[in-house]
Amino acid sequence: MRTLLDLMLPARCGGCGTAGTAWCAECASVLTRPPVRVRPRTDPGVPCWALGPYAGPARRAVLAMKEHGRRDLARPLGGALAAGLTRLRAPGRPLILVPAPSRRVAARRRGGDPVLRTARAAAESLDDCRVVPALRLWWGARDSVGLTSGERRRNLEGRIHALPIPGSRASYTGFAEVIVVDDVLTTGATAGESVRALARVGYSVRGVLVTCAA
Ligand SMILES: [Zn+2]
Numbered sequence: 001m002r003t004l005l006d007l008m009l010p011a012r013c014g015g016c017g018t019a020g021t022a023w024c025a026e027c028a029s030v031l032t033r034p035p036v037r038v039r040p041r042t043d044p045g046v047p048c049w050a051l052g053p054y055a056g057p058a059r060r061a062v063l064a065m066k067e068h069g070r071r072d073l074a075r076p077l078g079g080a081l082a083a084g085l086t087r088l089r090a091p092g093r094p095l096i097l098v099p100a101p102s103r104r105v106a107a108r109r110r111g112g113d114p115v116l117r118t119a120r121a122a123a124e125s126l127d128d129c130r131v132v133p134a135l136r137l138w139w140g141a142r143d144s145v146g147l148t149s150g151e152r153r154r155n156l157e158g159r160i161h162a163l164p165i166p167g168s169r170a171s172y173t174g175f176a177e178v179i180v181v182d183d184v185l186t187t188g189a190t191a192g193e194s195v196r197a198l199a200r201v202g203y204s205v206r207g208v209l210v211t212c213a214a
Contacts (some may be wrong), residue, residue: 007023010089011072013027013057013071014027014029014057014061014064014065014070014072014076015030015056015057015058015060015061016057016060019084022070022072022073022076023061023073023076023087024056027057027061028076028080030052030056030058031051031052031058031077031080031211032080032083033051033052034084034087035049035050035051035084035087035088035209036049036050036051036052036213037049038050038185038187038210038213039084040185040186040187040191040213041149041187041188042149042153042187042188042189042191042192043188043192043194044188044191044192044194044208045094045171045192045195045196046195046206046207047206047207047208048185048188048191048207048208048210048213049084049088049207049208049209049210050185050209050210050211050212050213051080051081051084051209051210051212052211052212052213053212053213053214054184054186054212054213054214055212056186057067057083058211058212059212061073061076061077062077062114062183062184062211062212064076065114065117065118065183066114066183067165069112070110071114071117072078074117074118074120074121075121077118077121077183078117078118078119078120078121078122078123078124078125079121079122079125081118081119081121081122081181081209081211082121082122082123082125082126084209085097085122085126085129085179085209086126087203088096088179088181088207088209089177090177093128093175093176093177094121094128094129094130094172094175094177095126095128095129095130095176095177095179096130096131096132096173096176096177096178096179096203097122097123097129097130097131097179097180097181098131098132098133098134098135098178098179098180098181098194098198098203098205099113099115099116099118099119099133099135099180099181099182099205100115100180100181100182100190100191100194101130101135101136101137101160101190101194102114102115102116102120102134102137103112103137108180113185114181114183115181115183116131116133118183118211119131119181121179124180127200132173133159134162134163134165134198134201134203135161135162135163135180135194135197135198136160136161136162136163136205137160138158138159138160138161149187149189152186152187152189152190153189153192155189156189156190156193157193158193159193160190160193160194160196160197161197161200161204162194162197162198162201163201164202165201165202165203170202173202173203176204177206178198178203178204178206179205179206179207179209180194180195180205180207180208180209181208181209181210182199182208182210182211183210183211184210184211184212184213184214185208185210185212185213185214186214190207191208191210195208
C-alpha cells in the first residue's frame with residue numbers, strides 16, 4: 001500500500017517539503033561538510049563524529065524516515081554517511097558498519113529499520129565495506145524518547161547484546177575497521193552500550209558516526 005502511495009503521490013523533499021524531489025540540492029548541502037567530532041555526556045569510550053547538528057533539514061529527514069516511513073531518504077542520507085566514512089576510514093582496510101540497534105516493534109511500525117537501511121545504502125557506494133547488523137536490543141528496553149540521560153543509561157544497561165562473529169569471518173573482522181552508525185546521537189548511552197556489547201564478542205570498534213548530534 002505504501003509503495004502504491006509512493007508512486008501516486010508526488011515526491012516532496014524530506015528536508016524542506018519542496019515538491020518534485022525526495023531530497024533537494026539545498027538540503028543535501030547541509031550534510032556535505034566533513035564529520036565533526038562530538039562529545040556526548042556519556043562517554044562511549046571511542047571517538048564519535050556527526051555529519052551535522054540535529055536541526056533543520058537533516059533532523060526533518062531523520063524524523064521522516066523514523067516516524068513517517070520515508071524509505072526513499074535512505075539513499076541520500078546513506079550517500080552523506082558514505083562521504084563522511086570516506087574521510088574517516090583508514091586506507092587499505094575493509095570497513096564494517098554496525099547499525100545501532102532499534103526496538104524491533106518500533107522498527108516494524110516505522111516501516112523497517114531506518115538506520116539499517118541507511119547503512120546499507122552507504123555501504124553500496126563504498127569499496128570493501130559491508131554492513132553487519134550484529135546488535136540486538138533485549139526485550140524490555142523502552143523506547144528512549146522522552147527519557148533523561150540517566151534514565152536512558154539505566155534503560156539500556158546490559159540490554160544491548162552483539163551476535164558472535166562467525167568463525168568464517170573472524171580474520172576479516174579482525175583486519176577491518178568497525179564503525180557503529182546511528183541516525184542521532186543524544187546522550188551517548190546507546191553508542192556506549194553498543195561499543196561495549198561489540199567488544200564483549202571480539203569486535204574492536206574504532207568509532208561512532210551518526211547523521212546528527214543532538
Ligand atoms: Zn529540501
